Amino acid sequence: MDQRTPPDLHSDMVAAARAVSLSAGQRAQAEDRDDGFPAADVADLVRLGLLAAPIPSDLGGSGLGEEPGAWKLADVLRLVGYGSLALGRLYEGHVNALQLIAQYGDLGQRARLFADAGAGHLFGVWNTEPPGGGVVIEDCGDGSRLGGVKTFASGSGFVTRALVTGRSPGGETLMLVVPLPAGARADLSAWRAHGMRASATGTLDFNGLALLPDAVLGNPDDYFRQPVFSSGAWRFTAVQLGGIEAVFDVWRAHLVGTGREADPHQLARLGEGAIAVEGARQWVARAAAMATDGMLAPERVVAFVNLARLAVEKAGLDVLQLAQRSVGLQGFLRTHPLERLTRDLATYLRQPAPDRALTGAAAEILRTRAMAGDLWSGVAV
Ligand SMILES: Cc1cc2nc3c(=O)[nH]c(=O)nc-3n(C[C@H](O)[C@H](O)[C@H](O)COP(=O)(O)OP(=O)(O)OC[C@H]3O[C@@H](n4cnc5c(N)ncnc54)[C@H](O)[C@@H]3O)c2cc1C
Incomplete structure (x- = not known):
């Protein structure tokens, strides 16, 4: 196992991922419980610049994933997963969210949300929903509100910027970025899992949350756009x-x-x-x-x-x-x-x-x- 501590973690994302991998591997056993969560490892991702690393280079970020063949991002994801698959799952969701924001966000959304990532907010992408259920957008007299839940949402209660799919009153699927307070609206009682216990993969209740005017990312059905x-x-x-x-x-x-x-x-x-x-x-x-x-x-x-x-x-x-x-x-x-x-x-x-x-x-x-x-x-x- 090559898990050297590199001399300058900030200058090398792969070296930073090696360091995170080593410490996450040492902590993973202690977090292996129904209410576990790798909070100290997420703090390391922030400290070593990995949470901000996928911010595009043309917006002042490190542009992790822009390198030819995405080889660095592939190595970072592999190394984080080596230390802790639960942490790897959370980090992969965060990277996915930032890439979707880079692709579909307008200038204002990108500036605001990348600043949030730089400030240490953990993002997640939550698409899975219960059969016949899911997040809906409801027109109210005073604006739009959200209803419904997402299931198998990893980082529930810890993700503070959730990219979720929701259905508009007209039946279109929209991508929404919803700010969430830490520790609220999450129900982990059904996450009694064989493995991945520390991923906090729970149900998140969106009922009654106001939909902010700039929450919608891209156009209807962009989330499912191929490839x-x-x-x-x-x-x-x-x-x-x-x-x-x-x-x-x-x-x-x-x-x-x-x-x-x-x-x-x-x-x-x-x-x-x-x-x-x-x-x-x-x-x-x-x-x-x-x-x-x-x-x-x-x-x-x-x-x-x-x-x-x-x-x-x-x-x-x-x-x-x-x-x-x-x-x-x-x-x-x-x-x-x-x-x-x-x-x-x-x-x-x-x-x-x-x-x-x-x-x-x-x-x-x-x-x-x-x-x-x-x-x-x-x-x-
Ligand atoms: C640790 C963990 C974290 C997760 N975090 C998130 C998250 O943050 N956000 C999120 O959106 N999701 C999350 N998920 C959910 C994930 O995206 C998938 O929804 C989930 O893993 C699907 O697994 P499954 O085995 O039930 O798949 P299924 O697709 O239900 O497959 C089970 C079996 O049924 C078959 N099958 C599928 N569809 C049909 C059909 N129509 N008819 C007949 N057979 C069918 C499949 O081929 C397979 O053999 C997470 C999952 C895990 C394990």
């Missing part, structure tokens, strides 16, 4: 990769620590695990590049990122199974570091509509007449 809506999934694959690597490293350390590293069966399993980890790394890197370099047609980018999602999920499931077989019962005891890491990873691998991601990508591949080797090269028809 951004689906290709942004590359970011969570980067966080998942960090979780996969953390399981792999603890599994490897266990084999060495118990003197079981020379056994041929253990060697074979570890070799299979190394293939899975490296495969996931390559999928994530290519998905990040394709999602950000604008070289391929939007539908082809979406297909590739969907395949990357499934490839990383499979790598994660393979590593979980291999590590648990290699370590055995010890890895299921709460005193063993593998126990929480495997619960967190198994939970965070659950992402929306995996079947549709796979079959949608397959349908796109069937639509093209390009040779297999040209599918993702930019020369394909």
Whole structure:
């Protein structure tokens, strides 16, 4: 594990992420409870400049994610996820929100909301809602108000700038950025989760909140505009990769620590695990590049990122199974570091509509007449 403390954290976002990863990894066990939250780690993200880092460079920020192939952002997300998947989930939501604001916000919204990010506000993106429910905008005589709830909203009670989808009285889906007071309107009682306990993934009640005039971001249905809506999934694959690597490293350390590293069966399993980890790394890197370099047609980018999602999920499931077989019962005891890491990873691998991601990508591949080797090269028809 290469977790050096760098000389100048502010000048290097990847070095800052390494430092956050190390301290988050040390604190993660203590936050593994139903009401856990990595508050000290979020404070580190603020202190080391990572919360402000995705602010675009043309607005005075560090422009994390603007670098070719988004390699720095991919590495930062991986490292934060390595230390704590719960923190990685929260940071990924924050980055997603800032990227949507950069893309769809007007000048005033960008100036105001990026200043908020610079001041240490944690952002989140909350789209998931209960069946038949969700956030609605209601016209009142004295302006507009919000009604309804969001579910599976990570950082509930801690996110103070929420980017949420809401339905207008005319039935359109709008993106809203809603300021929230810390500690209010959040209900974590249903978050009795197998893993990711520290992500505070709860229900947030928007009933009665006034809709501020400049809260609406972009145009109706922009949130679902492709390829951004689906290709942004590359970011969570980067966080998942960090979780996969953390399981792999603890599994490897266990084999060495118990003197079981020379056994041929253990060697074979570890070799299979190394293939899975490296495969996931390559999928994530290519998905990040394709999602950000604008070289391929939007539908082809979406297909590739969907395949990357499934490839990383499979790598994660393979590593979980291999590590648990290699370590055995010890890895299921709460005193063993593998126990929480495997619960967190198994939970965070659950992402929306995996079947549709796979079959949608397959349908796109069937639509093209390009040779297999040209599918993702930019020369394909
Ligand atoms: C730790 C954590 C934090 C989260 N934080 C947030 C957040 O901050 N904001 C947010 O918006 N969301 C959040 N989510 C929710 C997340 O975006 C997804 O909604 C959730 O992970 C979906 O998981 P699922 O397995 O229930 O998916 P589903 O899409 O329900 O998939 C479950 C299974 O059903 C299949 N399936 C899907 N649709 C259908 C259908 N129509 N018919 C038949 N089968 C179907 C799938 O292919 C899959 O096999 C979070 C999730 C986690 C785990």
